[in-house]
Amino acid sequence: MVATAVTSAFFSVTSSPDSSDSKNKKLGSIKSKPSVSSGSLQVKANAQAPPKINGTVAVTTSVEGSKNDDGASSPPPRTFINQLPDWSMLLAAITTIFLAAEKQWMMLDWKPRRPDMVIDPFGIGKIVQDGLVFSQNFSIRSYEIGVDQTASIETLMNHLQETAINHCRSAGLLGEGFGATPEMCKKNLIWVVTRMQVVVDRYPTWGDVVQVDTWVSASGKNGMRRDWLVSNSETGEILTRATSVWVMMNKLTRRLSKIPEEVRGEIEPFFMSSDPVLAEDSQKLVKLDDSTAEHVCKGLTPKWSDLDVNQHVNNVKYIGWILESAPLPILESHELSAMTLEYRRECGRDSVLQSLTTVSDSNTENAVNVGEFNCQHLLRLEDGAEIVRGRTRWRPKLAESSANMDQISAERA
Numbered sequence: 001m002v003a004t005a006v007t008s009a010f011f012s013v014t015s016s017p018d019s020s021d022s023k024n025k026k027l028g029s030i031k032s033k034p035s036v037s038s039g040s041l042q043v044k045a046n047a048q049a050p051p052k053i054n055g056t057v058a059v060t061t062s063v064e065g066s067k068n069d070d071g072a073s074s075p076p077p078r079t080f081i082n083q084l085p086d087w088s089m090l091l092a093a094i095t096t097i098f099l100a101a102e103k104q105w106m107m108l109d110w111k112p113r114r115p116d117m118v119i120d121p122f123g124i125g126k127i128v129q130d131g132l133v134f135s136q137n138f139s140i141r142s143y144e145i146g147v148d149q150t151a152s153i154e155t156l157m158n159h160l161q162e163t164a165i166n167h168c169r170s171a172g173l174l175g176e177g178f179g180a181t182p183e184m185c186k187k188n189l190i191w192v193v194t195r196m197q198v199v200v201d202r203y204p205t206w207g208d209v210v211q212v213d214t215w216v217s218a219s220g221k222n223g224m225r226r227d228w229l230v231s232n233s234e235t236g237e238i239l240t241r242a243t244s245v246w247v248m249m250n251k252l253t254r255r256l257s258k259i260p261e262e263v264r265g266e267i268e269p270f271f272m273s274s275d276p277v278l279a280e281d282s283q284k285l286v287k288l289d290d291s292t293a294e295h296v297c298k299g300l301t302p303k304w305s306d307l308d309v310n311q312h313v314n315n316v317k318y319i320g321w322i323l324e325s326a327p328l329p330i331l332e333s334h335e336l337s338a339m340t341l342e343y344r345r346e347c348g349r350d351s352v353l354q355s356l357t358t359v360s361d362s363n364t365e366n367a368v369n370v371g372e373f374n375c376q377h378l379l380r381l382e383d384g385a386e387i388v389r390g391r392t393r394w395r396p397k398l399a400e401s402s403a404n405m406d407q408i409s410a411e412r413a
Contacts, residue, residue, distance in 0.1 A: 125166050132272045133215045134167035137233050140208045148397065150203035153323075153336050156240055157198075157316045160228045163212045171270055183262040188251045191224075193315050196341045197278050198242040203335065209233040215272045219245050222258045224267065227277040243276045254346070281340045285389040288378040293356035297325040298382075300353040313347040318388050322377045325355035326392075330373060334394035337372075341390045345381075352382045371396045 125136030144155040168174045173181045179191050204210050211233040219225035223245050230240035248257045259267075290296070306317045318341070323331070347353065356378040377390035 125163065125170060127167075127170055129215075131171070132270060133213055134163060134170060135211060135213045136163050136166060137209055137211050138162075140204050140206055140210065142206055145206050148203075148335070150205050150335075151208075153198075153200070153339070154316055154320055156200070156203075156230065157319060159210070159212050159230070160214070160242055161314075161316060163214045163228065164226060167214055167216075173266060173270070181263060181266045183260065183266055184248070187260060187263070189248045189257055189260075189263065190251050191246045192249045192256075192343070192346070193244050193246050194223075194343050195245040196242070196315070196339075196343070197244070197281055198240065198339045199278060200240050200335075200337055202237070202239050204232070204239060210239060215274070216267070216270060217274060217276075218268075218271050223247050224271075225276065227274075229277055241277045243278045281391075283340075283391070285340065285342055285391055286376055287386070287389065288356045288358060288376055290356075293325075293358050293378070295325045295327060295357040295359075297355040300324065300355060302347060302349055302351060302353075304349065307349060311348075313351075315343065318343070318347075318379055321353060321355050321379055322357075322388065322390055322392075325357040325377070326375060327357070327359060330359070330375070330394055333397060334373060335397050336392055337395040338393040339390065340392075341388055343388055344386045347381075347387055353387060354380050354382060356380070 125134055127134050138159050140151050140155070144151050146152045165174070165179050168179055168181070180189065184190065209232075211231050213229045213231075215227055217225045217227070224247075226244050226246060228240070228242040229238065230242075231238050248259055248263075249255065250257050286292075300321050302313050302317065306313050308314045319339075322341075323336075358376045360374045360376070373394045375392045375394065377388070377392065378386065379388040379390070380386050
């Protein structure tokens with residue numbers, strides 16, 4: 001209002017005749033007086049010091065406006081300033097766009113803090129140890145925990161798979177396929193896992209932040225080994241160790257393939273010369289059948305959401321199917337502490353599977369593992385073709401869960 005009044009002193013605008021008939025409201029200390037012949041709005045500044053009323057300084061400004069013949073005050077005349085649009089919203093939008101662009105530029109124009117560390121600008125993870133180890137943090141979400149308030153084995157396996165893919169992407173080896181290098185995409189090759197070995201020392205709980213480190217090494221002439229180490233990001237406590245063997249398969253023929261020299265040239269610079277994080281489980285995985293299986297779950301079918309971009313069932317889904325036939329008393333009183341899986345055949349969308357499990361007491365094998373159980377597993381198609389062979393080891397949960405051990409023995413008998 002003050003700016004408008006001041007501007008009108010320099011830019012006088014004649015009021016329209018129609019405006020003299022309208023009514024105007026009194027605002028504060030602004031008083032209307034008869035206007036001069038020019039119809040312009042005049043501002044008078046009081047040069048004297050403002051008087052004090054009860055110790056408070058009172059500021060009075062007199063602004064002269066125009067009146068109609070009947071004494072009613074007319075609206076203030078239109079000036080150059082009050083006809084301009086409101087630029088505040090446009091200025092705010094420009095500022096927001098500028099700040100967002102600056103943030104994106106800073107993210108893209110990143111630099112490593114140390115020569116041996118490459119940080120992903122999009123927060124996926126980082127490559128450390130001369131570019132051979134990939135590290136990524138995960139926060140355990142509320143929907144990733146089970147009835148025990150700890151992360152499920154499927155959650156941990158998904159973290160392992162996610163870091164493997166992000167490792168390839170951060171290293172610049174991710175082509176158009178899912179975890180495939182550019183040369184692999186040209187030759188229609190994909191990676192498939194043949195063996196997985198996992199040992200869980202302790203399961204993280206809701207709100208924990210885990211750090212997953214992964215690296216790759218050579219496995220024979222035509223294989224690749226990938227290891228993982230999961231730890232608590234704050235304390236450094238080792239939670240999970242895992243190792244796996246991967247081979248190549250032709251995406252069109254669905255047959256295993258040797259590693260072409262072009263692909264070998266892409267991946268060998270990232271191989272790390274190290275021993276497996278876990279000693280190989282040399283114990284043979286037995287084949288179950290209807291006569292040796294104690295528990296059988298039939299009619300398992302993959303859903304559309306169980307398929308990955310390579311059009312086969314995600315390997316993590318097999319673990320859930322294997323546990324479908326595990327005895328409920330073991331699931332209630334024990335937790336999975338170790339697992340060895342051999343993937344023998346892929347599973348398609350129209351497959352119908354059966355899960356078989358048999359339980360063996362591990363007390364006779366190792367006197368230290370009191371109260372532990374070993375389970376043999378087989379996941380097969382209805383026609384008997386093997387999908388996955390497996391073995392799991394289960395340790396007692398807390399002390400209150402040990403009461404179910406008698407029930408497990410009674411059911412086996």
